Amino acid sequence: VNAAIIVAGGSGERSGLAAGKQLAVVAGRPVLSYALAAFDACPAIHEIVVVAHPDRMDEYRAVAVDPVASAKVSRIVGGGSTRQRSVAAGLEAVSSSAQTIIVHDGARPLVTEGLVTAVMEALERDGSLDGLVVGHPSFDTLKSVDVDRVVLGTLDRNAVWAAQTPQAFRARVLREAYAQAMAEGFEGTDDASLVERLGRRVGMFQGPRDNLKITVPEDLLVVERLLARGAEGRRGE
Amino acid sequence: VNAAIIVAGGSGERSGLAAGKQLAVVAGRPVLSYALAAFDACPAIHEIVVVAHPDRMDEYRAVAVDPVASAKVSRIVGGGSTRQRSVAAGLEAVSSSAQTIIVHDGARPLVTEGLVTAVMEALERDGSLDGLVVGHPSFDTLKSVDVDRVVLGTLDRNAVWAAQTPQAFRARVLREAYAQAMAEGFEGTDDASLVERLGRRVGMFQGPRDNLKITVPEDLLVVERLLARGAEGRRGE
Numbered sequence: 001v002n003a004a005i006i007v008a009g010g011s012g013e014r015s016g017l018a019a020g021k022q023l024a025v026v027a028g029r030p031v032l033s034y035a036l037a038a039f040d041a042c043p044a045i046h047e048i049v050v051v052a053h054p055d056r057m058d059e060y061r062a063v064a065v066d067p068v069a070s071a072k073v074s075r076i077v078g079g080g081s082t083r084q085r086s087v088a089a090g091l092e093a094v095s096s097s098a099q100t101i102i103v104h105d106g107a108r109p110l111v112t113e114g115l116v117t118a119v120m121e122a123l124e125r126d127g128s129l130d131g132l133v134v135g136h137p138s139f140d141t142l143k144s145v146d147v148d149r150v151v152l153g154t155l156d157r158n159a160v161w162a163a164q165t166p167q168a169f170r171a172r173v174l175r176e177a178y179a180q181a182m183a184e185g186f187e188g189t190d191d192a193s194l195v196e197r198l199g200r201r202v203g204m205f206q207g208p209r210d211n212l213k214i215t216v217p218e219d220l221l222v223v224e225r226l227l228a229r230g231a232e233g234r235r236g237e
Numbered sequence: 238v239n240a241a242i243i244v245a246g247g248s249g250e251r252s253g254l255a256a257g258k259q260l261a262v263v264a265g266r267p268v269l270s271y272a273l274a275a276f277d278a279c280p281a282i283h284e285i286v287v288v289a290h291p292d293r294m295d296e297y298r299a300v301a302v303d304p305v306a307s308a309k310v311s312r313i314v315g316g317g318s319t320r321q322r323s324v325a326a327g328l329e330a331v332s333s334s335a336q337t338i339i340v341h342d343g344a345r346p347l348v349t350e351g352l353v354t355a356v357m358e359a360l361e362r363d364g365s366l367d368g369l370v371v372g373h374p375s376f377d378t379l380k381s382v383d384v385d386r387v388v389l390g391t392l393d394r395n396a397v398w399a400a401q402t403p404q405a406f407r408a409r410v411l412r413e414a415y416a417q418a419m420a421e422g423f424e425g426t427d428d429a430s431l432v433e434r435l436g437r438r439v440g441m442f443q444g445p446r447d448n449l450k451i452t453v454p455e456d457l458l459v460v461e462r463l464l465a466r467g468a469e470g471r472r473g474e
Contacts, residue, residue, distance in 0.1 A: 140399035154430040162377035
């Protein structure tokens with residue numbers, strides 16, 4: 001059994017777009033529904049746990065519990081005060097029989113069934129890896145800086161990748177990583193960072209450029225435009 | 238005398254948006270005109286050199302030579318096959334009396350007079366610096382990876398900044414850096430990287446989040462929306 005955790009909200013999110021962005025309607029459907037549909041369509045995914053904003057469970061339930069669009073949603077749980085706590089809540093709701101768990105931010109609606117399938121297959125294929133993270137070589141020119149913001153050097157763009165989601169892991173390893181991080185009070189910026197600190201082997205999987213995360217209102221416009229272009233093939237693909 | 242080089246095109250750019258994005262009309266005006274107006278309005282800037290696509294000089298000239306909007310444009314020169322060669326062409330057209338040179342990508346139309354002034358003043362104030370680069374701590378989760386794309390570790394986001402433009406430098410140092418890079422065949426991803434390799438001291442200056450670079454057609458939409466919000470204050474400011 002392979003499970004997906006779609007992180008769609010936590011109690012720590014500020015009001016405004018952040019708290020409601022997953023429910024904002026883009027091209028006629030809520031943002032969250034796009035990622036749900038992509039994971040639902042993937043044959044390698046057998047169950048989906050949705051982590052929702054605890055104060056708006058009914059609204060999230062209305063989106064997620066749709067036997068046509070997302071028949072695989074098994075649980076909807078309330079998120080915590082940080083992203084990490086939200087994922088931890090989702091992990092507890094995943095079947096104990098799950099062998100691979102793939103985590104995705106619901107604010108990235110442009111994920112496709114093809115991308116999810118490709119990541120799951122690549123992790124399946126390479127037994128040396130404990131996890132696989134979608135991302136791309138950094139588009140930015142990156143500078144390492146000291147505490148005074150003086151540049152120490154320019155990083156090699158090919159050696160630095162920006163991590164996105166989805167991120168897929170052996171279930172046992174991800175559970176161990178979360179247990180240890182929570183016990184030690186470590187707060188990471190993504191799921192892989194928790195796994196990396198166990199010394200586990202995590203690979204990067206190059207995804208399409210347009211797998212963007214909605215963070216400001218303008219992003220909704222961009223997503224709408226990209227969805228409209230969907231059939232012709234999206235940028236970066 | 239302080240000079241600005243606005244890089245608006247080079248012969249190496251592919252057709253389509255890349256070659257023409259500076260001429261695309263947003264909110265009634267060409268993209269390039271916004272950056273020009275910001276630098277023109279800055280009292281600390283005395284002359285502006287525009288680097289244009291060599292095949293479209295007339296079109297760029299029509300935008301840049303506007304005695305009302307950009308009275309300070311002193312020269313329009315054709316760009317080279319790479320960004321670095323384009324800046325080098327601009328450098329040759331800057332007055333030899335220039336003491337500070339500030340370089341900006343014309344594809345970042347959301348730069349403001351206030352930002353340009355703040356950077357020029359900060360560089361003026363801190364004699365220990367040879368250059369000052371606008372940027373921000375990375376928004377992305379960044380992974381250093383080996384040649385097999387296996388994650389070596391997650392970078393500390395506070396210690397890694399994304400560099401944008403404008404980037405301001407002591408004129409003498411920038412000229413030396415370009416001469417040396419060109420002589421040695423070094424190709425950097427930004428101007429500061431050429432100065433850094435001389436062992437010169439470059440600082441980061443935190444800019445607003447919305448100083449985005451137009452790279453894909455959707456970005457034009459976002460810029461239009463952000464310009465419309467201009468009076469109410471833009472995101473990140």
